[in-house]
Structures are given as structure tokens and as C-alpha cells.
Amino acid sequence: MNKQTKIYIAGHRGMVGSAIWRKLEAEGYANLIGKTSKELDLRDQKAVTEFFESEKPEVVIDAAARVGGILANNDYPYQFLMENLQIQNNLIDLSHINDVEKFIFLGSSCIYPKHAPQPLKEEYLLTDSLEPTNEWYAIAKIAGVKACEAIRKQFGKDYISLMPTNLYGTHDNFDLKTSHVLPAMIRKFHEAKIKMEKTGHKEPVELWGSGSPMREFLFVDDLADAAYFALQNKLPENLYNIGTGKDLTIKELAELIQKIVGHEGEIIWDSSKPDGTPRKLMDVDKMKNAGWEANTYLKEGIKKTYQWFSENQDKFKEVKL
Numbered sequence: 001m002n003k004q005t006k007i008y009i010a011g012h013r014g015m016v017g018s019a020i021w022r023k024l025e026a027e028g029y030a031n032l033i034g035k036t037s038k039e040l041d042l043r044d045q046k047a048v049t050e051f052f053e054s055e056k057p058e059v060v061i062d063a064a065a066r067v068g069g070i071l072a073n074n075d076y077p078y079q080f081l082m083e084n085l086q087i088q089n090n091l092i093d094l095s096h097i098n099d100v101e102k103f104i105f106l107g108s109s110c111i112y113p114k115h116a117p118q119p120l121k122e123e124y125l126l127t128d129s130l131e132p133t134n135e136w137y138a139i140a141k142i143a144g145v146k147a148c149e150a151i152r153k154q155f156g157k158d159y160i161s162l163m164p165t166n167l168y169g170t171h172d173n174f175d176l177k178t179s180h181v182l183p184a185m186i187r188k189f190h191e192a193k194i195k196m197e198k199t200g201h202k203e204p205v206e207l208w209g210s211g212s213p214m215r216e217f218l219f220v221d222d223l224a225d226a227a228y229f230a231l232q233n234k235l236p237e238n239l240y241n242i243g244t245g246k247d248l249t250i251k252e253l254a255e256l257i258q259k260i261v262g263h264e265g266e267i268i269w270d271s272s273k274p275d276g277t278p279r280k281l282m283d284v285d286k287m288k289n290a291g292w293e294a295n296t297y298l299k300e301g302i303k304k305t306y307q308w309f310s311e312n313q314d315k316f317k318e319v320k321l
């Protein structure tokens, strides 16, 4: 691989894809390809076939997916299962057929069983049943991991899967129905603060579930750095967890974001909303031993994300399913 290698970043406008694009551009990669979903619907096998035949990418990074928080996953199981299978099947199979030399597949920590021992080691995959709110998405992601593993095993190609923990950062989805918890909290606390500044009354913020589940959060630029590391190095195994190895409760996260945003007022927990998996802390030793670790502190990453949110409120994506 060199700086002229033709690299296709699927989903290059999303939070993850855009971070990987920025990283590769900064490292001097001059031959990057990106297509929006309007230009190339990755669910359409014929269109993807034509794209690979005309563009002939040498390396593919799959950051395109139907993505959403706990409620979107729970409410739209078919889209989360089927669209992700269609997108990744087309990308993986056409990469294989067209002799793509390196493929990076991105999954998620929800592939591991709901009650697996903590921290989650890669070897716990498929040892027990999944968390019901996101089993549809998880099953699609597990199929992607296994497809890359099969190509690796049968054809000896460098197809690899990276499993990031919950991500956050600039260009995240701040739509309150479909987003993940961290951007939702930034938006809710910010809007309540602005309301208080206008009315003089403290505005409560409503959050979901009990606040007791634990989650680990990785800043998206760190993930881009990990993807770059995986691009530069031929890693010996097919599956690597990507995270910080540290987690906190959703209640602790709420208090941290409330402080950073500067909201004063009550937090109300809506117990009619699901908690999801109780804990999904990544064991990140395998990636550490390979030579990579995360380096952004949660507080620092949230501050950067809040700054981006404040400066880009007109750009919020409304994700409609």
C-alpha cells in the first residue's frame, strides 16, 4: 500500500466514515473514493457491481450501515437486520470478486452475548444469546464478521473486522428519536439550558431507562486512528475490539455532560424506555498487544463534541426510517 492506493470508504459522510476520511487525507492518501447513498445505494447489488467494475478500488473500508440508538434498533428490527445484511454482503462479496486486497469491516460491541463475562473478549462471540433490543443489528454484524473470516480462511486475503465500543464525536446523529445516548444528552441538556436562559426557570431533562446500565465510549477520531493502524499493519487475526477499556454508568455520564454543558435542573428518568444490555465493557488487550490504544479522555472528547454541536446546529441529520 502507498499514498496512491485507491481506497473506497463506504459511508464517508457518516460520523465514522468522515473521521476515517479526514485521517487518511491528513496522512497524505490522495486516491480516496466516497459515494453518498443517493449516488450509490449499497443495498442495490447491480449498482454496486457496476461501481466496483468501473472504479476498481484496491482497499475497501466499510463504514456504511443502518445505525441508530437503542429505540431505533428496537422499533425497526427489519431495517436493522436486512439493510445491514444487504449493504455488507454487496460490499464484501464484490470486494472479493474484484480482488480487493484489504477489507476493513466495522461492527459493534453488541455482537457479544448480553450476559457475557466482563470485560468482553473476542473469543466470547457466539457463546450465548444476544441483547433483545439490538439482536437484529447484531446478527447482521456477526454475519459480516463471519463473511470476512471465511474469506480470510479460504482465500488467505487480509479481510479484517474491527468491533468498536459505543462511539461519539463530531458529525454524530443528534436526532432525539434515532440517536445514541451521548449526542442525545448533549442536545437535551443544551436545549434545557437555553430555555432557562430565556425564561429564568430551571428546565428538567428527561432521560431514558434507569441510568444504571454501564457503557464505554470511544471518541470517533480514536477509532479513525485504529482503522488507520489496521490499514498500515497486516494484523494476524480476524477480529479486534476497539475501545478504551473503561466504562461508567449512564447516570454518571449524564452528570458529566450536564456539567460540561452548564445545565442546572432536575434529571428525570423515564422507566418506560429500555435500559438495554446491563454492561458491555471491551477487553482491548488484543489491540493493545498489536500496538494500538485510545488516547482521548472522555471529558476532552465530550467538550470537542459539544463545541462541534454548538457550531453546527443547522446541520443536524434527521434520520427517517
Ligand SMILES: NC(=O)c1ccc[n+]([C@@H]2O[C@H](COP(=O)([O-])OP(=O)(O)OC[C@H]3O[C@@H](n4cnc5c(N)ncnc54)[C@H](OP(=O)(O)O)[C@@H]3O)[C@@H](O)[C@H]2O)c1
Pocket (backbone or CB within 6 Å): 010, 011, 012, 013, 014, 015, 016, 017, 035, 036, 037, 038, 040, 041, 042, 043, 062, 063, 064, 065, 066, 067, 087, 106, 107, 108, 109, 164, 165, 166, 167, 168, 171, 172, 173, 180
Ligand atoms: N455510532 C456508534 O456508536 C457506533 C458504534 C460501534 C460501531 N459503529 C459502526 O460504525 C459504522 C458507521 O457508523 P456511524 O455512526 O458513522 O453511522 P452514520 O453516521 O449513520 O453513517 C452511516 C453511513 O452509512 C451510509 N449508508 C447507510 N445506508 C446506506 C445505503 N443504503 N447505501 C449507501 N450508504 C449508506 C450513510 O450514507 P449517506 O450519509 O450518504 O446517506 C452514512 O454516511 C457502522 O458500521 C456502525 O456499525 C458505530
Ligand SMILES: C[C@@H]1O[C@H](OP(=O)(O)OP(=O)(O)OC[C@H]2O[C@@H](n3cnc4c(=O)[nH]c(N)nc43)[C@H](O)[C@@H]2O)[C@@H](O)[C@H](O)[C@@H]1O
Pocket (backbone or CB within 6 Å): 068, 069, 070, 071, 073, 108, 109, 110, 133, 134, 137, 138, 165, 166, 167, 178, 179, 180, 181, 182, 184, 185, 206, 207, 208, 209, 210, 213, 215, 250, 273, 274, 275, 276, 277
Ligand atoms: C453502539 C450501539 O449501541 C446501541 O445500544 P445502546 O448502547 O443500548 O444504545 P444507546 O441508545 O446509546 O443507549 C445507551 C443507554 O442510554 C440510555 N439513555 C438514557 N437517555 C437516553 C436518550 O435520551 N437517548 C438514548 N438513545 N439513550 C438514552 C438508554 O436507555 C440505554 O440504557 C445499540 O442499539 C446498537 O445496536 C449499537 O450497538
